Amino acid sequence: MRLLNHLFEKNKQWAERVNASNPGFFAQLAQQQNPDYLWIGCSDSRVSASQIIDVAPGEVFVHRNIANVVVHTDLNCLSVLQYAVEVLQVKHVIVCGHYGCGGIRAAMQNREHGLIDNWLRHIKDVYRYHQTKIDACETEHEKIELLCELNVIEQVANVCHTTIVQNAWRAGQQLAVHGWIYSLENGILRDLDVCITRPEEISRTHRLS
Numbered sequence: 237m238r239l240l241n242h243l244f245e246k247n248k249q250w251a252e253r254v255n256a257s258n259p260g261f262f263a264q265l266a267q268q269q270n271p272d273y274l275w276i277g278c279s280d281s282r283v284s285a286s287q288i289i290d291v292a293p294g295e296v297f298v299h300r301n302i303a304n305v306v307v308h309t310d311l312n313c314l315s316v317l318q319y320a321v322e323v324l325q326v327k328h329v330i331v332c333g334h335y336g337c338g339g340i341r342a343a344m345q346n347r348e349h350g351l352i353d354n355w356l357r358h359i360k361d362v363y364r365y366h367q368t369k370i371d372a373c374e375t376e377h378e379k380i381e382l383l384c385e386l387n388v389i390e391q392v393a394n395v396c397h398t399t400i401v402q403n404a405w406r407a408g409q410q411l412a413v414h415g416w417i418y419s420l421e422n423g424i425l426r427d428l429d430v431c432i433t434r435p436e437e438i439s440r441t442h443r444l445s
């Protein structure tokens with residue numbers, strides 16, 4: 237119970253498998269990481285970044301929190317973004333939400349969930365911005381799915397509004413910010429087609445001159 241031996245056993249087998257198929261993999265990767273992608277996703281155990289896009293360790297830098305929210309004052313998320321953009325020079329930031337997100341569902345309710353309600357407030361804001369459109373959906377299920385999508389689009393904008401991303405663009409760095417959504421039901425990703433690659437594509441209010 238205290239040692240979780242089965243996890244260490246699985247880890248050992250995994251490391252042996254990787255080494256067998258690619259000798260020197262770990263030694264080489266230990267020297268440096270050079271990922272092209274920053275993934276900002278949900279903490280949900282079913283939405284594991286590198287597994288979904290089937291990439292090996294070293295290919296994707298990851299930040300996850302409940303409902304893949306990018307908050308302007310969240311030092312954790314901003315630090316990840318800054319390191320990924322400025323130091324690792326990733327070429328793509330992917331905000332990936334998922335249908336059936338518990339955080340989104342909780343944000344649509346009016347009952348208390350404890351501390352997390354303060355985090356979910358940010359999603360309630362997204363709901364409020366699009367209330368007419370969401371409330372026009374026929375079923376509760378459709379409302380949640382739509383808010384899952386709209387939340388991704390909002391967080392893509394939040395990534396672009398940071399000084400980090402805008403300064404990178406200003407310095408001529410190639411950086412695209414994408415909004416994707418994942419289906420728990422079939423394991424398939426969908427591009428929400430909201431890719432932003434330059435400051436002219438964001439709102440004037442947030443644009444740095």
Ligand code: CO
Nearest residue numbers: 278280337338
């Ligand atoms: Co979720």
